[in-house]
Amino acid sequence: MKKALSVLLASSMALSLAACGGKDTVSTAAASETAKPAADSGQGESKAEEAKTPEGEPIELTIWLTPSWKGVFSGDEPGADYDSFFVEAGKRYTENVNPNVTFKVEVIPGDSRDEKLNVAESTNTLPDIVYEGAFTLSSYYHKGSIVTIDDIITEDDKKDIAEGIWDNCQVEGSTFIFPFAHMPGTLVYNADMFREAGLDDKIAGQYEIATWTPDELKEILTTLKEKNPNVYPMSLFAMNNQGDTWNLTWLRMFGNKFYGDDGHLVVNEESGVKALQYLLDLYNNGLTVPGAESLTSNDCNAMFQNKQIAVSFTNSTLFTNLQTDMANGTIEPFDARLANIPGEPDPNSFTYVSGFMAMNTGKEDRIAAAKDFIDFVCHDPELVLASKNTLPVRESVTEAVSDELLFLPAYTENAKYIYNFSNNIPGYNELRNVLFPELQAAFTGQKTPQEALDSYVEKGNVIIDEGRKNSVIYN
Numbered sequence: 001m002k003k004a005l006s007v008l009l010a011s012s013m014a015l016s017l018a019a020c021g022g023k024d025t026v027s028t029a030a031a032s033e034t035a036k037p038a039a040d041s042g043q044g045e046s047k048a049e050e051a052k053t054p055e056g057e058p059i060e061l062t063i064w065l066t067p068s069w070k071g072v073f074s075g076d077e078p079g080a081d082y083d084s085f086f087v088e089a090g091k092r093y094t095e096n097v098n099p100n101v102t103f104k105v106e107v108i109p110g111d112s113r114d115e116k117l118n119v120a121e122s123t124n125t126l127p128d129i130v131y132e133g134a135f136t137l138s139s140y141y142h143k144g145s146i147v148t149i150d151d152i153i154t155e156d157d158k159k160d161i162a163e164g165i166w167d168n169c170q171v172e173g174s175t176f177i178f179p180f181a182h183m184p185g186t187l188v189y190n191a192d193m194f195r196e197a198g199l200d201d202k203i204a205g206q207y208e209i210a211t212w213t214p215d216e217l218k219e220i221l222t223t224l225k226e227k228n229p230n231v232y233p234m235s236l237f238a239m240n241n242q243g244d245t246w247n248l249t250w251l252r253m254f255g256n257k258f259y260g261d262d263g264h265l266v267v268n269e270e271s272g273v274k275a276l277q278y279l280l281d282l283y284n285n286g287l288t289v290p291g292a293e294s295l296t297s298n299d300c301n302a303m304f305q306n307k308q309i310a311v312s313f314t315n316s317t318l319f320t321n322l323q324t325d326m327a328n329g330t331i332e333p334f335d336a337r338l339a340n341i342p343g344e345p346d347p348n349s350f351t352y353v354s355g356f357m358a359m360n361t362g363k364e365d366r367i368a369a370a371k372d373f374i375d376f377v378c379h380d381p382e383l384v385l386a387s388k389n390t391l392p393v394r395e396s397v398t399e400a401v402s403d404e405l406l407f408l409p410a411y412t413e414n415a416k417y418i419y420n421f422s423n424n425i426p427g428y429n430e431l432r433n434v435l436f437p438e439l440q441a442a443f444t445g446q447k448t449p450q451e452a453l454d455s456y457v458e459k460g461n462v463i464i465d466e467g468r469k470n471s472v473i474y475n
Contacts, residue, residue, distance in 0.1 A: 005302040042409060043085040050165070058100045059369050061128040063090070066110040068131070068354065069317050069389035074326035082107045083203040085386050086131065089377050093352070097376055101369050111242050111296070114429055122147055128370040133352045134177050135422040136169045142426035144470040147367055148358045152375040160394045168353040171424060171473050179355040179388035183372070184411060185245055188314035188322075190307065196221075197227035197363050203337065209410045210339035214253060214278060217311075217342045221287040224310045235300035235312040236283060236292035238439040240431040243297025245350055246341065247315045247439060249451075251275045253343040253466045259423045263468075265460045268453035276442060276449035283443055293440040305331050315352065316407075317390045340417060349417040354390065422447045426474070427467025457472045 023076055063086050071080030090103030099343055106127070113132070117140065120126045126145060130137065140146050153175060160168065161179055169177040189201050189210075204210035212220065223232035228396045237243060252258060256271040264374040266272070282288050288307060289295060297313065304312035305322065314322070319338070325331040339349035356378065360435045377383050384394060388401045391411070402408065422428050438456040441447040447455070468474055 007159055010318045013331060034091050059366060060102050060104055061370055063103055063105045063129045064127040065131040066108055066113055066391045073386050089383055093376050095374050128359055128361060128363050128366050130357045130359060139427060139429040141474055144472040146176045147360050149178055149358060149371055152371055160396050165353055175356040176261050178374050179353050179393045180352045181390040182316040182353045182393055183317050184314045184349060184351040185389045187311060187334055187339040187341055189311045189339055193336045199223055207406050207410055209295055209414050211347050212342050214342045218280045225287060232289045232309045234288045235309050236288040237295040237297050237300050238293050238436045239296045242474055243438055244435060245421055249341045249348045250279055250349050263425060265457040268457040273449045274455055280442055280449060291338050293443045315382050320389055347413055347417050348419055351418055352420050374407060425464055426471040427463045430463045431460050
């Protein structure tokens with residue numbers, strides 16, 4: 001997987017992290033060629049004719065998404081919001097493809113996504129379409145709540161989107177998610193605070209990703225605390241499972257591979273315990289925010305934006321939104337730059353693959369319409385350009401907007417550090433809910449790092465075994 005993602009990022013990674021000069025929303029009239037191939041790649045026509053509902057039987061499809069990028073093509077569009085792209089895409093589909101299908105778009109908080117989906121499953125009220133990260137919904141396709149979409153994927157799609165991306169969207173050769181964009185995760189730091197603390201030599205270039213060793217990070221945080229005691233050196237959070245991919249990455253910093261060859265957790269080995277002890281030492285020495293056990297990633301992100309934290313976490317979408325908010329005056333501007341989570345011998349990085357899923361509502365007409373909409377959005381030559389707000393998964397789109405993507409060289413260089421954090425296992429969502437309570441126990445002194453990780457591994461491996469046993473894919 002790591003090798004595949006390196007190939008992916010070398011060929012298709014690009015990013016518009018500065019306030020990008022994206023085009024204004026294109027009018028519906030300009031989108032009349034709605035179902036043509038993305039970036040003229042020769043893909044097949046939309047299956048609209050197959051999905052059209054009988055006259056007089058309109059369908060309103062519900063789309064759920066958690067906050068991602070704002071606007072259709074750019075966050076500086078008037079009225080740009082998290083639902084803008086999906087509302088516009090639905091409007092174009094209704095006006096140009098199937099007038100019997102309309103859309104209701106709902107933006108839901110990331111920390112309540114699983115609860116809402118679980119309730120919807122149990123009450124037979126699933127949305128028709130979900131746009132989300134592949135890893136966050138992996139449990140749902142193992143439970144049969146997401147239908148396969150291989151029938152709307154062409155050979156040209158497979159060529160235009162790298163194998164490493166498809167691997168994140170498939171289980172046992174079946175595709176459950178049509179990838180649209182992806183978001184690499186890194187650290188972010190306030191370079192102005194670094195300069196004030198005399199840490200100029202630790203600042204990378206404006207469009208580079210800094211790489212520090214664990215010892216260097218400790219030195220940086222210690223200096224920041226000494227020079228500016230009114231600012232917390234680094235963020236740390238463990239109140240819930242949101243943003244937990246960064247905590248997973250911290251636990252790998254001394255070489256722990258997290259999963260063994262049999263798919264079971266091995267993070268309680270010496271290298272994993274050493275990593276949690278490292279975090280605990282930073283925490284106990286006042287080099288992070290206090291009260292990490294009761295802080296969310298959203299709390300820490302807001303504190304970083306308000307200049308209360310010097311080093312925090314980010315992904316490409318969060319960083320794009322930060323740059324946009326600074327450009328339009330929503331946030332007071334400062335020099336924000338990127339860094340890897342340290343590691344030995346190398347740092348670690350990851351990427352979130354996001355895309356469209358057609359939910360198994362049990363109603364064939366709704367499923368057909370949902371799949372046709374996904375087919376339309378993922379092949380429309382203009383709508384696919386919106387993926388530049390994170391990172392395009394299509395090589396053709398990357399080439400089309402490359403002049404706007406200033407971080408391309410840095411992310412290409414960083415590709416060699418990417419790992420597969422979910423291991424594509426059934427029960428991954430449930431597994432996420434086991435880690436943060438154990439981190440809380442470590443941060444509050446109720447358990448040692450060894451005890452916390454032993455407990456996580458014991459409970460987690462039961463979930464992995466149960467997930468595989470109950471997976472509709474494996475059984």
